[in-house]
Amino acid sequence: xHISSHVRPDLVKGGKTFHDVTQDISRHVESAxxxxxxxxxxxxxxxLSYGLYNLYKTFWFGVGMWGLNKTVGWAWDITxxxxxxxxxxxxxxxxxxxxxxxxxxxxxxxxxxxxxxxxAVLCAASFIFGHMGRPWLAYWxxxxxxxxxxxxxxxxxxxxxxxFAISTYLSVSLVFWYLGMVPDLATIRDRATNKISKxxxxxxxFGWTGGAKDWSRYEAVSLILAGLSTPLVLSxxxxxxxxxxxxxxxxxxxxxxxxxxxxxxxxxxxxxVLTLMLVTRVVYKLxxxxxxxxxxxxxxxxxxxxxxxxxxxxxxxFIAWYSGVEYESYAFxxxxxxxxxxxxxxxxxxxxxxxxxxxxxxxRRNIAATFVISIIVNIGMWFERFVIIVTSLHRDYLPSSWxxxxxxxxxxxxxxxxxxxxxxxxxxxxxxxxxxxxxEVKAILNSSQKHQQKAYFKSTDKAHV
Amino acid sequence: MSNSKHxxxxxxxxxxxxxxxxxxxxxxxxxxxxVFSPYPIHGIDDVLGIKKSRLPKAAFxxxxxxxxxxxxxxxxxxxxxxxxxxxxxxxIPLPDFIPITFExxxxxxxxxxxxxxxxxxxxxxxxxxVIFDERVTDDKFVMAIDLSKNKNSKEELAxxxxxxxASEVNEKEI
Numbered sequence: 001x002h003i004s005s006h007v008r009p010d011l012v013k014g015g016k017t018f019h020d021v022t023q024d025i026s027r028h029v030e031s032a033x034x035x036x037x038x039x040x041x042x043x044x045x046x047x048l049s050y051g052l053y054n055l056y057k058t059f060w061f062g063v064g065m066w067g068l069n070k071t072v073g074w075a076w077d078i079t080x081x082x083x084x085x086x087x088x089x090x091x092x093x094x095x096x097x098x099x100x101x102x103x104x105x106x107x108x109x110x111x112x113x114x115x116x117x118x119x120a121v122l123c124a125a126s127f128i129f130g131h132m133g134r135p136w137l138a139y140w141x142x143x144x145x146x147x148x149x150x151x152x153x154x155x156x157x158x159x160x161x162x163x164f165a166i167s168t169y170l171s172v173s174l175v176f177w178y179l180g181m182v183p184d185l186a187t188i189r190d191r192a193t194n195k196i197s198k199x200x201x202x203x204x205x206f207g208w209t210g211g212a213k214d215w216s217r218y219e220a221v222s223l224i225l226a227g228l229s230t231p232l233v234l235s236x237x238x239x240x241x242x243x244x245x246x247x248x249x250x251x252x253x254x255x256x257x258x259x260x261x262x263x264x265x266x267x268x269x270x271x272x273v274l275t276l277m278l279v280t281r282v283v284y285k286l287x288x289x290x291x292x293x294x295x296x297x298x299x300x301x302x303x304x305x306x307x308x309x310x311x312x313x314x315x316x317x318f319i320a321w322y323s324g325v326e327y328e329s330y331a332f333x334x335x336x337x338x339x340x341x342x343x344x345x346x347x348x349x350x351x352x353x354x355x356x357x358x359x360x361x362x363x364r365r366n367i368a369a370t371f372v373i374s375i376i377v378n379i380g381m382w383f384e385r386f387v388i389i390v391t392s393l394h395r396d397y398l399p400s401s402w403x404x405x406x407x408x409x410x411x412x413x414x415x416x417x418x419x420x421x422x423x424x425x426x427x428x429x430x431x432x433x434x435x436x437x438x439x440e441v442k443a444i445l446n447s448s449q450k451h452q453q454k455a456y457f458k459s460t461d462k463a464h465v
Numbered sequence: 466m467s468n469s470k471h472x473x474x475x476x477x478x479x480x481x482x483x484x485x486x487x488x489x490x491x492x493x494x495x496x497x498x499x500v501f502s503p504y505p506i507h508g509i510d511d512v513l514g515i516k517k518s519r520l521p522k523a524a525f526x527x528x529x530x531x532x533x534x535x536x537x538x539x540x541x542x543x544x545x546x547x548x549x550x551x552x553x554x555x556x557i558p559l560p561d562f563i564p565i566t567f568e569x570x571x572x573x574x575x576x577x578x579x580x581x582x583x584x585x586x587x588x589x590x591x592x593x594x595v596i597f598d599e600r601v602t603d604d605k606f607v608m609a610i611d612l613s614k615n616k617n618s619k620e621e622l623a624x625x626x627x628x629x630x631a632s633e634v635n636e637k638e639i
Contacts, residue, residue, distance in 0.1 A: 018503060018604030143542060152542040156551055161564040168568040172575045179579060182588065187503075187602040206583070207592025210601050212513050214586045215505040220518040221582045228524075228571050239564055442604075443504035 011105050011444050014288035018442045022187055025434050028284055029188055030197075033431055036283060041431075044423035051417020054410045055130070063133045065410040071403035072393045076411045077131035078243075079385040080418060083268070084124035085166070085240055086261075086381060089233055090269025091117025092173055095180070096229035099222070105297055107440040108289040111184075112280060112430075113273045114177040119425040120272070121170045123418040128166075130414055158242040165239040169232060176225050179218075182208050183439040237265040244388065251331035251392030254319070260312035267305035267351070268381035270298050274374040276426065278367060280435060289436055292365050299364040302377065306355030309384075313352060331392055339404060340391045343383050350380020469638050470611060472498065473619060474597045475626035476633040477606040480506045486608065486629035487512045493625060495617060498609040501601040520578055520585075527577025528570050535569035536562060597637055609637070 016024070033041075057065050068075055091114035098106040129135040141163045143153050153160050186208035189201040208214070241261035244252035274295070281290045320332040335344045354376045363369045395402045429435070477483040483500065487509070490497060500513060510517070543549065544557040583589065601607045608631070610622055617625075623634045 022503075022603045143538065146547065151549065152547050154549070154551060155539045155543055155565060156554070156558055156561045158564075161568075164565045164568040168572045172571060175575060175579050183504075183602065186594075190596070190599040190602045203590045205594075206588040206590060207594040208588060208602075209594045209596060210501045210503060211499045212502070212506070212509050213499065213515055214588075215502065216510050216515050217518045217520055217582050217586055219505050220520045221578060224521055224524045224578060225575060228575050231567070232571050235564065235567060242564075439504045 011291075011293070012108065012289055012441060013291050016288060016445060018445065021438050021441050021445070022191070024286070024289070025184075025436050025438050026188055026191055028430070029432060029434060030191070037427065037431060041424070041427045044420055044427055046420070047416050048420030048424050051413055051415075051420045054413025055126075055417050057410050058130050058414060059135055063131065065408060067406050067408045067411060069403050069405065071396060071401050072390055072405040074131075074389050074393065075386075075405050076407050076415060077127050079382065079389055080415055081124050081127035081131070082240055082261075082385045082389075083378075083382050084120045084127070084418060084422075086237065086265035086268045086385075087272045087378070088117045088120035088124060088169075088173075088269065089237060089262075089265035090273045091115070092169075092176070092229050092233040093266055093269065094273070095176065096226040096233065099226040100230060104444045105294055107444055108286075108436050109273065109277055109294060109298075110440070111177075111180065111437045112277060112435050113269075114173065114180070115429045115433075116273060116276060116426065117173050117269075118170065118177060119422050119429075120269075121166065121173065122425070123422050125166065125170070126418060126421065127414070158239060158246050161239045162243060165236045169236045172225070172229060172232060176229060179221065179225070180437060180440075181433060182206050183210065183218075184434040184437060186210065187438055188434065234262055237261045249392050249396075250325070250327040251335070251388065253328075254316060256312055256315060256319070260309065260316075263305045263308035263312065264351075264381060264384060267302060267309055267355075268378055270301050270305065271374040271377035271381070274298055274302075274370055275378070278371045278374070280430060284430075284435065286436065289441065292367075295367065295370055296361075296364045299358045299370060302355050302373075303358045306351060306377070310352035313348065327397065330395075334395055335387055335391045338391065338395065340387065340394070343387050343391065347380050347383035347387050350376045351384060354380070470613060471619075472597065472637040472639060473610045473612060473622045473626065474635045474637050475608040475610070475631035476598055476600070476635070477608065477630060478604075478632050479630075480606060482630040483606040483608060484509060484512055486626070486631065489629045490608075490610075490625055495610060495622065495625065496614045498611040498614070501597065501607040501609070503602055503604060503606075506606075520582055523581045524574050524578035527581075528574035530577070531570040531573025532566055534573070535566040539565065595639055598635070 012021075014020075063077075066075070066077070091110070094106050094113045095110040098110075129138055132138055139148070141153055141160055143155075146152065182205060185201050185205035189198065189205045192198040192201055238258040238261065241257035245254060245257040247253060277290055278295070281287060317332050317336075320328045323329075335341075354373050357369070357373065358364045363373075390405055394405055475486070477486065480502065483502070484506065487497065487500060491512075491514070497513065500509065502509075509515075539562050540557050548556045597609045598605060598607045608626070610626075612619060612622075615622065619636070626634045
């Protein structure tokens, strides 16, 4: 039986019935793509094809096409990789951690947030392949027998940990996402009128019937997957941070990195979810499902994680001075006042100052303000990775090898590729799959069908179940 | 068809009504084939007498299998098959094995458990579902009763269903 609080506002507005939910979500899958979708999709395909051309240049001519040099060996590639992986943390956080915390508002956003996670991790992975230089040897980090070209991999290396972390994260998120979608795919199968969609969605729905026994198992599986994904999502960015933290480069060699990276990941992930959901909400008329309460709650998480990130920046700076290590101190002074000062101060403004505006309730509940700040946050988070990577590397122990770094058009094109990939996949998802988890939303509906129940129990004079 | 089964199908509008009906019908000695709903109904397991799923145990078993596989793999590769001197460190550095051991534990556990679930519930792309009422994935709650497994007559069951709040009672041959 569903018990609802009388104090809290409804999670879904508009007095929806179960059938309304089905109708509101499924009609986008069933109708022909509209003009706006076609236009948006064509733009992302255009970005994708321009990006693919730059991918070809990188793979064919090698990473020499990029602006890297002997001093700055990691730059946009790893910046973009960490940025996309970070964005890919919100989906699992929303569906796993918030499920464990019984935060029921997650139901109307978890599906698209998870989809976003998967696409973002794919984008991140594309930078790993690009930066390998010889992507056809991408299987070398796998523990394959020596006859395949290398010795056993070095399991002491965080880069190898990363291979396991990212691939586990991607595959488990994919399973979590798909499993959550099976009941909704069955809904679309049962509503399908033409033969092709009957076959396609029938296959995708895995023969789901909604029997009590299946639901019982399904619930058990969801809960355990959430339990597994929670430490998993925290481990992924922890391991990504160890790529830096276990090195001896001043500016990277800090124990604060794991929690600071995880907070930053959630921060940027939520910002990206907001950017996408605010648009989807309007285009798909989902205002009753993704309400202002949702936006406000997510903005509160942005304040929290943004503040953690801010504290981490300041702590880093303090420790660089307090440690008395002159190399460490220099790395940080160079960040703030060196030739890349603009990157550092963009990061500080976007990540530390802008989310603090959400202390004002009016801004927290303002769609336009939220949209702008969500984009600013992601710009800031991109600069954070750029600052950590490039400004730590470009002035190392030997002033004779100090160098500057600037991206080439191929590198920028590679970044555009990731946007093309991300949006192409997201638009395909938004058109052909249900963007909101219908089954879960129905389960939290504040009993709009209760009048039928009341009528029945009144007429039969039976005690309330 | 000789081996077809006859079902009485009751369609309900509300989860609490269907829960109540389950109690009433089971109390009257009716064996319910299955109850279908658009979303999971909490507490239906107890009312229907569904045993607690053993999937959590399966997940744990797959998980520890993953832990063992990961540790055995890394200890054998770096410790025995091809020991390498990496900065003069121990050949079997257990703390360094924690991240990969954890990831493989999660991987085995998640895939093993989901695989077990799909197999147990026969959920595969080629599965042909038995659908008693198409509206169950939309907004209806459906109770199916196998006639051959119950002593009651068709009419008795239909009456019981509508007495307990079913808005429609249909017959279905599978």
